[in-house]
Amino acid sequence: MYLTGIGDEAGALLDHQIAATRALGWRSIEARNVQVGEYPPANIHDLPDPAFERAVEKLEAAGVGVCCFGSAIANWGKRITDPFDSSLAEARRAIPRMRRLGTRLVRIMSFAVREESEDQMEEERFRRLRELTRMFLDAGLQPVHENCMNYGGMGWPFALKLLENVPGLQWVWDTGNPLFNLDRSKPKPWSRQDPWEFYLKVKPWIAHVHVKDAIWDAARQEAVYTWPGEGHGQVRAVLKDLLAGDYAGGISLEPHMAAVFHDPTVKAAPAEAQYANYVEYGRRLEALVAEVRAELKPTHGSGVEQDV
Numbered sequence: 316m317y318l319t320g321i322g323d324e325a326g327a328l329l330d331h332q333i334a335a336t337r338a339l340g341w342r343s344i345e346a347r348n349v350q351v352g353e354y355p356p357a358n359i360h361d362l363p364d365p366a367f368e369r370a371v372e373k374l375e376a377a378g379v380g381v382c383c384f385g386s387a388i389a390n391w392g393k394r395i396t397d398p399f400d401s402s403l404a405e406a407r408r409a410i411p412r413m414r415r416l417g418t419r420l421v422r423i424m425s426f427a428v429r430e431e432s433e434d435q436m437e438e439e440r441f442r443r444l445r446e447l448t449r450m451f452l453d454a455g456l457q458p459v460h461e462n463c464m465n466y467g468g469m470g471w472p473f474a475l476k477l478l479e480n481v482p483g484l485q486w487v488w489d490t491g492n493p494l495f496n497l498d499r500s501k502p503k504p505w506s507r508q509d510p511w512e513f514y515l516k517v518k519p520w521i522a523h524v525h526v527k528d529a530i531w532d533a534a535r536q537e538a539v540y541t542w543p544g545e546g547h548g549q550v551r552a553v554l555k556d557l558l559a560g561d562y563a564g565g566i567s568l569e570p571h572m573a574a575v576f577h578d579p580t581v582k583a584a585p586a587e588a589q590y591a592n593y594v595e596y597g598r599r600l601e602a603l604v605a606e607v608r609a610e611l612k613p614t615h616g617s618g619v620e621q622d623v
Contacts, residue, residue: 316557316558316562316563316564316565316566317341317342317343317382317564317565317566318339318341318565318566318567318568318597318600318601318604319336319341319342319343319344319345319382319383319565319566319567319568320335320336320339320341320344320345320567320568320569320593320596320597321344321345321347321385321525321567321568321569322335322336322344322345322346322347322349323347323348323349323356324568324569324570324571324573324589324592324593325589325590325593325594326586326589326590326593327348327349327350327356327586328350328351328586329349329350329351329370329373329374330373331586331589331590332344332349333373333374333377333379334590335590335593335594335597336377336379337377337379338594339594339597339598339601341597342378342379342380343379343380343381343382343565344379344380344381344382345381345382345383345384345385345422345565345567346359346381346383346384346385346416346418347359347384347385347386349362349366349370351366351367351369351370351373352366352369354366358385358386358387358405359381359384359385359386359409359412360384360386360387360388360405360408360409360412361387361405361408367412371415371416374416380416380417380418381416381417381418382418382419382420382565382567383418383419383420383421383422383459383487383523383565383567384409384412384413384418384420384421384422385422386405386406386409386421386422386423387405388402388405388406388409388421388423388424388447389402389423389424389425389426389443389444389447389465390423390424390426390427390463390465391424391426391427391428391463391464391465392427393424393426393427394426394427394429395426395427395429395435395436395439395440395443395466396436397426399443399446402443402447403446403447403450406447406450406451407450409421410450410451410454410456413454413456414454414456418456419455419456419457420456420457420458420459420487420522420523420565421451421456421457421458421459422458422459422460422461422487422523423444423447423458423459423460423461424460424461424463424465424467424468425440425444425460425465425466425467425468425477426440426443426465426466427464427465428464428465428466428468428469428499435466435469437466437476437480440466440477441477441480441481444460444477444480444481444484445480445481445482448481448482448483448484449483452483457485457522458483458484458485459484459485459486459487459522459523460474460477460478460484460485460486460487461486461487461489461492461525462474462486462488462489462492462493462496462513462517463489463492463496464492464496468492468496469496469497469498469499469500470498470499470500470501470508470513471500471508471512471513471516471517472500473499473500474486474513474516474517475516475517478517478520484520485520485521485522485523486517486520486521486522486523487521487522487523487524487525488514488517488518488521488523488524488525488553489524489525489527489569490510490514490524490525490526490527490528490548490549490550490553491510491525491526491527491528491529491538491540491546491548491569491571492525492527493507493508493509493510493513493548494507494508494510494529494530494531494538494546494547494548495507495529495531495537495538496508507531510547510548510549511549511552511553514549514553514556518556521557521562521564522564523564523565523567524553524557524564524565524566524567525567525568525569526543526548526550526566526567526568526569526600527540527543527548527568527569527570527571528540528541528542528543528544528545528546528547528548528550529541529546529547529548529571530546530547531547538571540570540571540572541572542572542596542599543568543596543599543600543603544599544603550603551603551606551607554566554603554604554607555607555610555611558604558607558608558611559611566600566604568593568596568597568600570592570593570596572592572596573588573589573592573593
């Protein structure tokens with residue numbers, strides 16, 4: 316197992332993302348939005364070529380790898396009724412850049428939930444995800460689907476149906492997302508999802524993990540994000556279960572405490588505060604992992620590796 320983090324949670328500038336990674340003594344980031352020099356921030360697969368080349372130079376000079384592309388492919392900002400061309404174009408841009416950086420994993424999704432209709436157009440979603448998955452697998456790369464605000468994140472039955480219909484797809488488990496997502500597999504009125512139940516159902520396909528934690532504030536109808544292990548995301552239980560089973564993938568922090576990537580109504584903290592929060596979150600995650608390892612030590616030898 317290795318520890319990493321979604322870089323833009325430490326700040327928009329790649330320099331800040333690299334500095335936070337090195338401050339923690341880690342060797343990789345999960346690259347999502349990146350700002351290099353005078354170029355505006357963009358997803359790593361959408362950076363202009365000169366900006367991407369400068370990003371590669373900075374990462375190589377710092378000895379920091381990229382373990383996963385946090386792509387925007389088929390994410391909650393894309394509707395299943397939108398033309399498929401844009402998703403295909405994003406995948407075609409991502410593949411050579413992943414190869415250039417030696418990155419094996421790419422986070423994808425399954426398009427936004429259709430709030431206006433009970434028809435989620437499943438077959439079209441499956442068809443598109445099969446094509447995207449084949450593109451990456453044929454290139455020797457592994458797509459992983461995140462349980463988020465998308466079809467596969469509507470509840471564990473939807474996740475399993477997606478996995479059944481898209482051969483080769485694997486999963487990135489996000490510990491915090493079930494806390495604010497409705498369980499649409501249950502009768503109305505929908506309750507929030509049970510993170511432990513969902514985790515156990517998709518566990519055989521998990522290749523990567525995002526750690527965020529939160530407490531659902533029913534009065535305000537919003538998630539209040541916490542340090543890892545202090546919320547209701549079952550973070551400690553998930554870590555213990557993974558370590559006990561010789562999990563070899565990444566544990567990637569995504570605090571959401573100083574900035575919430577998918578919610579433009581949440582004002583990001585100043586760059587210095589984002590950086591400090593990211594580093595502190597990383598240290599607390601390390602401490603939590605160490606506690607879990609100590610609990611397992613009498614019967615198990617699981618450890619944490621820093622290699623990508």
